Amino acid sequence: MTRTLRTQVAVIGAGPAGLLLSQLLAGAGIETVVIDRKDRAYIEGRIRAGVLEQGTVDALSEAGVGDRLHREGLIHHGFDLCFDGDRHRIDLRGLTGKSVTVYGQTEVTKDLFERRFAQAQQFFLGASDTRPEGLKDTRPSVHFTHKGRQIAVEADFIAGCDGFHGPSRQAIPPEVLRTFERVYPFGWLGIMVERPPVSHELIYANHARGFALASMRSQTRSRYYLQCGMQENIADWPDERFWEELSLRLGSDTAASLQTGASFEKSIAPLRSFVAEPMRYGNLFLAGDAAHIVPPTGAKGLNLAVADVRLLSRALIAHYLDHNDHYIDTYSQAVLSRVWKVERFSWQLSTLMHQFPENSPFEQRMQRAEFDYITGSEAAARSIAENYVGLPLE
Ligand code: FAD
Ligand code: DHB
Numbered sequence: 001m002t003r004t005l006r007t008q009v010a011v012i013g014a015g016p017a018g019l020l021l022s023q024l025l026a027g028a029g030i031e032t033v034v035i036d037r038k039d040r041a042y043i044e045g046r047i048r049a050g051v052l053e054q055g056t057v058d059a060l061s062e063a064g065v066g067d068r069l070h071r072e073g074l075i076h077h078g079f080d081l082c083f084d085g086d087r088h089r090i091d092l093r094g095l096t097g098k099s100v101t102v103y104g105q106t107e108v109t110k111d112l113f114e115r116r117f118a119q120a121q122q123f124f125l126g127a128s129d130t131r132p133e134g135l136k137d138t139r140p141s142v143h144f145t146h147k148g149r150q151i152a153v154e155a156d157f158i159a160g161c162d163g164f165h166g167p168s169r170q171a172i173p174p175e176v177l178r179t180f181e182r183v184y185p186f187g188w189l190g191i192m193v194e195r196p197p198v199s200h201e202l203i204y205a206n207h208a209r210g211f212a213l214a215s216m217r218s219q220t221r222s223r224y225y226l227q228c229g230m231q232e233n234i235a236d237w238p239d240e241r242f243w244e245e246l247s248l249r250l251g252s253d254t255a256a257s258l259q260t261g262a263s264f265e266k267s268i269a270p271l272r273s274f275v276a277e278p279m280r281y282g283n284l285f286l287a288g289d290a291a292h293i294v295p296p297t298g299a300k301g302l303n304l305a306v307a308d309v310r311l312l313s314r315a316l317i318a319h320y321l322d323h324n325d326h327y328i329d330t331y332s333q334a335v336l337s338r339v340w341k342v343e344r345f346s347w348q349l350s351t352l353m354h355q356f357p358e359n360s361p362f363e364q365r366m367q368r369a370e371f372d373y374i375t376g377s378e379a380a381a382r383s384i385a386e387n388y389v390g391l392p393l394e
Helices: 016-025 041-043 053-064 066-073 094-097 105-118 239-250 301-322 326-355 361-378 378-389
Strands: 002-006 009-012 033-034 075-076 078-083 088-093 100-104 121-126 126-134 141-146 148-154 157-160 178-193 203-207 210-216 222-228 265-278 282-287
Touching: 016 033, 016 053, 016 105, 016 239, 016 301, 033 141, 041 105, 053 066, 053 100, 053 301, 066 105, 078 094, 078 361, 088 094, 088 361, 088 378, 094 378, 178 210, 178 239, 203 239, 203 326, 210 239, 222 239, 222 326, 239 265, 239 301, 265 326, 301 326, 326 361, 326 378, 361 378
Parallel strands: 002 148, 009 033, 009 157, 033 121, 078 203, 157 282
Antiparallel strands: 075 100, 078 088, 126 141, 141 148, 178 222, 178 265, 203 210, 210 222
């Protein structure tokens, strides 16, 4: 027997995109049901992004989940690019008047869950076999199994916030969906350690041995990444080997301040650029990683998901409160225009900062020339800075 429920917006996915959308809609009195295949502890524990643009901080504040972020987030006015040991600071505030905030995706997700639970949001966590159906109908629905029961959620709209592997994008017919993809020939090996960061700002380093990133979550917790081969095995990277390699890539001056210790998380992530068009099909809207992936260089993934949700919530609020469908009709086009610019930046910074196995000495010289251009030209540095702090919403 199928249990049928009705709501206004069925949200598939309780990552940052789905949770924030549900929270923003709740603020306008719009009802949602949120469905995820994982449980709350798993979702909150997923270690991912760490740098928030001002627009993301503003969106979380407007959604009423900014208190802890404002108390605990670290405001960064710049970051360093480093090339074979030469360090150059990009002065974000001086070049753009803006800054970024270091606050982990785990914390963003915890804050959103706490608020949604406090407001008695209806969740189906641990759902399986989730299928969006009837996307061109006036009452589309989401079907899934939850605790052994078949559930159908009928809605006016479905928000596909279910990440890269979720079912929403796959529900768009192949003759309608166009995808664009680049898979990079390496991954990022990341560790988390309970030690103060090597520097008070982030360092992105390109070294002949590969890329390295020195990041953080707080003044006592550091996050470091190393470019690694896609076939690498975590078991081959004991902490001592990681610290040795990181020290080489950051250069001896920086490494002199490195505080090493036992890591408590270690994982390898692939790097990919991916865009799906369109981001609306009938009454289904895609948002976040469900529609696009950026390589992590430049920390845009989470920020892009939040920007999508800001535009999607505006469109749905205009529909329900003002009976105005202009933003619904232009959602896909408006979001994709910004998505492609952010894809370009993430691809450019990834291309500049990594060692590509196929690079000839010519391409290596091109990378060095681009670094020298950025360090010598305020216009070039400002271009990096304005993308890093976040492009305007439209
Ligand atoms: P997600 O966070 O992926 O959330 C999607 C949700 O949908 C998940 O909770 C998932 O369980 C759920 N879902 C999936 N399938 C189903 C289904 N069948 N039914 C129901 N629910 C489903 N960005 C950065 O800026 N910096 C980083 O360092 C960084 N590191 C990353 C590391 C990894 C391993 C990954 C995968 C991503 C990383 N990102 C990083 C990107 C960033 O975390 C994402 O862009 C961000 O999480 C996007 O949010 P989202 O809500 O769109 O998707
Ligand atoms: C982090 C990840 C990034 O991709 C990035 O560009 C900066 C910071 C991080 O996880 O801390």
